[in-house]
Each structure stands twice: as C-alpha cells, then as structure tokens.
Amino acid sequence: MRRWGPLALNDTTVRFQLWAPNQTQLHLVIEGSEPAPMQKQADGWFTLDTPATPGARYRFQLADGTLVPDPASRAQSDGVHGWSVVTDLANHAWRVAQWQGRPWEEAVIQEIHPGLCGGFAGVMRDLPRLAALGVTAIELMPVAAVSGARNWGYDGVLPFAPAEALGSPQELQALVDAAHGLGLMVLLDVVYNHFGPDGHYIPLYAPEFLHAETMTPWGGAVAVDRPEVAAFFLENALQWLEAYRFDGLRFDAVHAIGNRAFLERLAGEIRSAVQPGRHIHLILENEHNDAALLAPGLYEAQWNDDFHNVLHVLLTGEHAGYYQDFAEKPAEKLARCLSQGFIYQGEPSPHQNGKTRGTPSGDLPPSAFVSFLQNHDQIGNRALGERLTLLTDHERLRAATALLLLCPQIPLFFMGDERGSRSPFLFFTDFHDDLADIVREGRRREFAHFPAFSAEASRARIPDPNALSTFEASMPVPGPDGKAWQALYRDLLALRAAQIAPRLKGAAALGAQATGERAVRAAWRLGDGTALTLALDLGDNPALPVAQDHLLWREGLRFAAWLAPA
Known part of the structure; x- marks a missing residue:
C-alpha cells in the first residue's frame, strides 16, 4: 500500500501519514482545528484517520513545535513554507480517456x-x-x-x-x-x-x-x-x-x-x-x-x-x-x-x-x-x-x-x-x-x-x-x-x-567516418531494409557532392540526406 501523502478512505475521511522516525510525538494541524495527536507505529510512521475533504489545509507539528508541510503534499497554499492542501486527483473528467500514448520511435x-x-x-x-x-x-x-x-x-x-x-x-x-x-x-x-x-x-x-x-x-x-x-x-x-x-x-x-x-x-x-x-x-x-x-x-x-x-x-x-x-x-x-x-x-x-x-x-x-x-x-x-x-x-x-x-x-x-x-x-x-x-x-x-x-x-x-x-x-x-x-x-x-x-524500429548503424576535419558521413539500415545516409560538413570550404540518387534533403554544400531503397 502506498503510504506517502494523504489517503482518502471515503468521501469524508482522510488518513494522514508521515514517516518521522526521530520524533517522539507528532500532531496534525488542520486549519481551523486544534492540533490532533498522531499515532506512532513501530516502523517510524505516524498516522491519523480524521474527517477532511478536498481543499482542507493542513500541516504537521513536530515535538518542538515546528510546523512543517507534508513532504508528499499534492498541492501547497502560500508556498513551500505554508499549508499543504488535501487534493482530489482522481476525479478529473478526462476528455481523451482512451489515450494509450505513442511508440518511442515517433x-x-x-x-x-x-x-x-x-x-x-x-x-x-x-x-x-x-x-x-x-x-x-x-x-x-x-x-x-x-x-x-x-x-x-x-x-x-x-x-x-x-x-x-x-x-x-x-x-x-x-x-x-x-x-x-x-x-x-x-x-x-x-x-x-x-x-x-x-x-x-x-x-x-x-x-x-x-x-x-x-x-x-x-x-x-x-x-x-x-x-x-x-x-x-x-x-x-x-x-x-x-x-x-x-x-x-x-x-x-x-x-x-x-x-x-x-x-x-x-x-x-x-x-x-x-x-x-x-x-x-x-x-x-x-x-x-x-x-x-x-x-x-x-x-x-x-x-x-x-x-x-x-x-x-x-x-x-x-x-x-x-x-x-x-x-x-x-x-x-x-x-x-x-x-x-x-x-x-x-x-x-x-x-x-x-x-x-x-x-x-x-x-x-x-x-x-x-x-x-x-x-x-x-x-x-x-x-x-x-x-x-x-x-x-x-x-x-x-x-x-x-x-x-x-x-x-x-x-x-x-x-x-x-x-x-x-x-x-x-x-x-x-x-x-x-x-x-x-x-x-x-x-x-x-x-x-x-x-x-x-x-x-x-x-x-x-x-x-x-x-x-x-x-x-x-x-x-x-x-x-x-x-x-x-x-x-x-x-x-x-x-x-x-x-x-515509420522505419526506425529495428534500425541499426552501418558505420560512420570522418570525411574531413569538420565533416562526417554516417549510414543506417532502417527497419524495412532501406539505407539512410547523412553527410555533414561544417568546415570552411564544404565539399559535399552536388547531386546523388535518392536525395532526401540538402542544405547547400553543408548537409545532405539520402534514402536508398532496400
């Protein structure tokens, strides 16, 4: 079970919890209420189940009286030195509810x-x-x-x-x-x-x-x-x-x-x-x-x-x-x-x-x-x-x-x-x-x-x-x-x-080499067997070939890309 941060037990009750192993006592302070003692467990956790609803502002009071935010606060009010806020993250009305993401290659x-x-x-x-x-x-x-x-x-x-x-x-x-x-x-x-x-x-x-x-x-x-x-x-x-x-x-x-x-x-x-x-x-x-x-x-x-x-x-x-x-x-x-x-x-x-x-x-x-x-x-x-x-x-x-x-x-x-x-x-x-x-x-x-x-x-x-x-x-x-x-x-x-x-899955390098002090040429076998070649020349006198079959893109004499069929 996840333990960090407030846990809604039902519509009106929240379990507040904090790992504070060097504290002898800990109090929960909900805005507008008196500090409430929390129960210390054997593993250093303090817990308290108490009435609270989304929007309630709370902090923890240490044994020496210091007030601290919840380190797993889901929202803050008045900054990181201020109040933590009970927040409902489970009921957003998602418009794109069926989204499953996209493949990494894209x-x-x-x-x-x-x-x-x-x-x-x-x-x-x-x-x-x-x-x-x-x-x-x-x-x-x-x-x-x-x-x-x-x-x-x-x-x-x-x-x-x-x-x-x-x-x-x-x-x-x-x-x-x-x-x-x-x-x-x-x-x-x-x-x-x-x-x-x-x-x-x-x-x-x-x-x-x-x-x-x-x-x-x-x-x-x-x-x-x-x-x-x-x-x-x-x-x-x-x-x-x-x-x-x-x-x-x-x-x-x-x-x-x-x-x-x-x-x-x-x-x-x-x-x-x-x-x-x-x-x-x-x-x-x-x-x-x-x-x-x-x-x-x-x-x-x-x-x-x-x-x-x-x-x-x-x-x-x-x-x-x-x-x-x-x-x-x-x-x-x-x-x-x-x-x-x-x-x-x-x-x-x-x-x-x-x-x-x-x-x-x-x-x-x-x-x-x-x-x-x-x-x-x-x-x-x-x-x-x-x-x-x-x-x-x-x-x-x-x-x-x-x-x-x-x-x-x-x-x-x-x-x-x-x-x-x-x-x-x-x-x-x-x-x-x-x-x-x-x-x-x-x-x-x-x-x-x-x-x-x-x-x-x-x-x-x-x-x-x-x-x-x-x-x-x-x-x-x-x-x-x-x-x-x-x-x-x-x-x-x-x-x-x-x-x-669309061809990236299964791609593998075919090799690359320097073709000048500031120039390089590299090639890859893509997933469908086609060959992609890229050439770059950042030197003072670029000298890439002017024309070549299967040209995909060119930037003057400084860059060119070719895609040859399988």
Whole structure:
C-alpha cells in the first residue's frame, strides 16, 4: 500500500501519514482545528484517520513545535513554507480517456520551461502550434513546488506538488489532456537526486532520508537504499503517470544518485504498476554513460550530452571546460556518436583528469539516445545564457539542425529553437536574504576561472539570478528570421514523420567516418531494409557532392540526406 501523502478512505475521511522516525510525538494541524495527536507505529510512521475533504489545509507539528508541510503534499497554499492542501486527483473528467500514448520511435521532443510560457495555461495555448510544426512530445522541466515565484525547477522541495506559480493540479491535468487531444505525448523531468536549499524540512524529522556522510554537489546523498525513501520516489513517479497521465519521465542526473540497483528496481516497478498497453517512456540523464541501464525493460533512452558537446565544438570552436573532452579530432568523435551513441565508452576524460567514463554502447539501437543541439543545461549553464543563434553562423546551424531532425536518434530541441530565438536562457531563482546573496555570489564565482570573467568587473556582468529582469529576459522571443526557422523545422519534421520514423524500429548503424576535419558521413539500415545516409560538413570550404540518387534533403554544400531503397 502506498503510504506517502494523504489517503482518502471515503468521501469524508482522510488518513494522514508521515514517516518521522526521530520524533517522539507528532500532531496534525488542520486549519481551523486544534492540533490532533498522531499515532506512532513501530516502523517510524505516524498516522491519523480524521474527517477532511478536498481543499482542507493542513500541516504537521513536530515535538518542538515546528510546523512543517507534508513532504508528499499534492498541492501547497502560500508556498513551500505554508499549508499543504488535501487534493482530489482522481476525479478529473478526462476528455481523451482512451489515450494509450505513442511508440518511442515517433518521438520528436520540445523541452519547455512552463514558467516562461505563462504557466500550464500558457503552455496549453501553444500546443496547437507545436503539433502543427511536427512535434510529437513536449517535455516539461520540473514542476515541483519550490521556494519563490520563479525557478529553473531543480530546487524543488515538495516533489508531489505542482508549483503554485505554474498553476493548479487541475490545470496541469487539463494541459496533459489537451496535449493528448492533439496527439502529443507529455513527458516530465523529475529530480530524485537532491532537494533544494529552501523549504527542505525532511531532515528535521527523518534525518535517515539522507546519507549525510556521502556528499553530492547539493549536500548529503538521498538514501534510496532505505525502503521508505525508495517508496517515496516510486510513489512520486506513479503519481505523475497515473493521476496526471504523463507519458513518461526524464530522471535528472541519476549519476548523483549513485545506486544502479535502485534505478533498475524503479524502472521495473513502474512498468509493473502502470496499466497494460500504455506506452510509458523512461529517460535518463546519466553522466556515467551506463549502457546497461538502457537494456530492454529498463529505460528507453538517455539524453546524449556527447552529441551536443561534439557538435558545439564543431559549430563554435569552443574547447574550454568540459568541451576539452571533444576538442581533439571532433569529426571522428561525431562519427562514433552517430554510429554507436556514446563517444566516451570507457576512455579517459581529459576534463576529469583522466578518469574513465562510459561503457560500450554500439549494440544499442539509435532510439536509445536523445540528441540535441541545445537544452536548458547547455544554454543556461553559460554565464550569459547565449543560444547557438549567437554563437555560430546561420548556414552551419541550419545544417546541424537538419542532422538533428533527420538522424535516427531521437531529436530534442529547446523552446525557441524552432523560431530562431536569440533570447538568452539564464539561470534564475527567487531566493531572498542571505540565500539570495549566496546564490548570486556562487554563480559569479562559478565562472571566475573563465578568462572572460576573471576580473571582478567582468563577473559583475553575470545577471543576478534573483532579479525579476533575469527571468523576464529568458522568455523565448522569436528571432528576426523566426518564420524561416519555423518553416525549416516544419519541413524537416514532416520528412521525418513520413520517411524515417515509420522505419526506425529495428534500425541499426552501418558505420560512420570522418570525411574531413569538420565533416562526417554516417549510414543506417532502417527497419524495412532501406539505407539512410547523412553527410555533414561544417568546415570552411564544404565539399559535399552536388547531386546523388535518392536525395532526401540538402542544405547547400553543408548537409545532405539520402534514402536508398532496400
């Protein structure tokens, strides 16, 4: 039985429950009522069955009088330090009740920060345009309740509750329903590797939730080896898939969890729990490039940073920071990426002082890799949040876009890419007082080792993450050539839908090779036996063949695609 969060026993009675093993007593406080003592069980759980209906606001009172929200609150009122709200997620009137999802091979994903688009209602208004463009899935950055009115999303502290600033739980359900009505899948980015710095009360009553002795970039590691903690995240995943009917989840930075057994168990239990026949897609972000997690029955795919990183080097010439791992012979590295998925499959990383990274991935299908030219990390982790529209020339970016959208790997692009946006995507938060100062100065110190920001005056150019202007500047405005970019995306995605996606199941690489210092050619045998060939040349003097039989698409002398019959 699921234990985290309130459980409706009937129309008028709710079971409130909290795992608080280091508390001697715990009280439930329902707004307008006196604190009621909860019953402590032998396993550290406190429970209380009491009258309550949807809309009731409640908190827990610890032994020292501290009031805390429910860590599995389904909705919040007055922020993460405020009241949890009893919420009915079971009675939404679904308009597309029979939706079963779409096969993974059909996925074309746009990543979206809902807060920059007017919340859940704003994203819903844009769905018809995205569907007409050829997008088949949207991926929402994390929506969990977080301190303040605006945040990237990765500082969430109440993972079950949609952030109030984005909209209500019912509005999120309506967004998913509307997407399904247009044939769009909806994926959600979830964060199970850490909690944010403000509003994280769990250590006060359950310090065992973390391994304080095992540090991550965000503090003590989450103790997923404990059954109570593992259940917390399993129940969270199932809430999004069942109560909200998301079509899949993207698990953020699982390398920071550091527990493969948990990840394998999580995938297996999710797949066992969901309704048979549904297409449910589980995607990883994993710096370790662990191909074993992409085996059948576990995770469909991994975000492939290697694809982005090597193309960024080829497009911009940048080689500082982690780009140094891709600076030597980048065309050969891109060829390996196109034919085998991961570039680093056990080789030493120069950026990580020779530490080896990755495992062999050549036997995985192309669809096991989500490729992208940009995403929230790769833009937002830049000091000034510049997009590729400002970092490379128009012709090269069009050619790389054609490679992305016609490659058999699963394409993802960031909101605004499809309209040539030149708006930055900056790191933004809404913290206050000392925490705001810490975040602001930490952001500036992060870039102190880059030559362009080594001086104090230069570091001061980095936007204040807490300023409202930083958030507002990140809203994606179409570029001056936005219509031309949108036409390119629409035409390429129509070609992908007609000629490539139906043939992706069973596809396998035929090989790839560098054909110049910044040029590559790759081929795949698709599921019906046809052969897809892609050629890219980002050099100063591109020299792709002018004509060839079975031409599918051409971008001048920089990109061409051919589809030969079986």
